[in-house]
Each structure stands twice: as C-alpha cells, then as structure tokens.
Amino acid sequence: MRSEQLAAAGLGGLAGLHAVWATGSSWPLADRAALADAVAGRRRLPSTGACLVVAGLLATAAGLVAGRPRRLPRLRRAGAGGVTATLAVRGALGLAGRTDLISPGAVSARFRRLDRQVYSPCCLALAALCAPAASRR
Numbered sequence: 001m002r003s004e005q006l007a008a009a010g011l012g013g014l015a016g017l018h019a020v021w022a023t024g025s026s027w028p029l030a031d032r033a034a035l036a037d038a039v040a041g042r043r044r045l046p047s048t049g050a051c052l053v054v055a056g057l058l059a060t061a062a063g064l065v066a067g068r069p070r071r072l073p074r075l076r077r078a079g080a081g082g083v084t085a086t087l088a089v090r091g092a093l094g095l096a097g098r099t100d101l102i103s104p105g106a107v108s109a110r111f112r113r114l115d116r117q118v119y120s121p122c123c124l125a126l127a128a129l130c131a132p133a134a135s136r137r
Contacts, residue, residue, distance in 0.1 A: 092124070
C-alpha cells in the first residue's frame, strides 16, 4: 500500500470519528465530559456544526491525498501540499505544548498529555505519509 493510500485511510477514519461525535456519541470514552477533556482540552465539546466541518475537511483532505480530482492534478497536488503543511504545523505546535495557539481553550492537563504523546505524533506521521501526494504527478 502506498503511503498516500494509508494516509487517506487514516484521514477518512478521523473524518468518520468526527461525524460520529457530531451525533452526540462519546465513543470511545464513557461520557461527553470525558471526551471533551481528552480531545478538546475543554469542559464541553465543540458544536455539532464544528464537528461536521472538521469531518468534511478531513474527508476532503483524504480525497486530495488519495489523488482526487484526477483531472485537476495541479489542484490535487496543491491541496495535498496544504494538507501536509497543516498536519505538520498541528503536530509541531502540539509537541511544543502550544496547540492553544490554533485551538484556544485547549488547556486541560489530560489533553496536553495526550496531545504530546498521541495526537501530535499522529499528525506528524500523517504529514509524512501525505507528503508524496503533493509531488506525485
């Protein structure tokens, strides 16, 4: 499996997870308060609309990285480059403990720990997997 396919699958899975959260699910945690603390670093989760926007952006990112639209290679490569850059910046900010710069209020101790140990390394890994899609013809 090419790195782009693996990245697209990961991004698609994350899109699905955000869509599930938009329905009110707290999976994989026991309740929405615990989920909010773990994934957003706040007392409350973002709105349903915000979860759906993130889900849509992640699904779009998956499509770009997977090679869509095929008939517009410049758009595809530029989009994949944007996805790669966004994930790299998100990962770097998280490792530096500064996710709050792009997600104000993400300050709980649990979130910061998970951000440094899980979320940011995953963002950086996805960025590395997405990178070839930005240059592939």
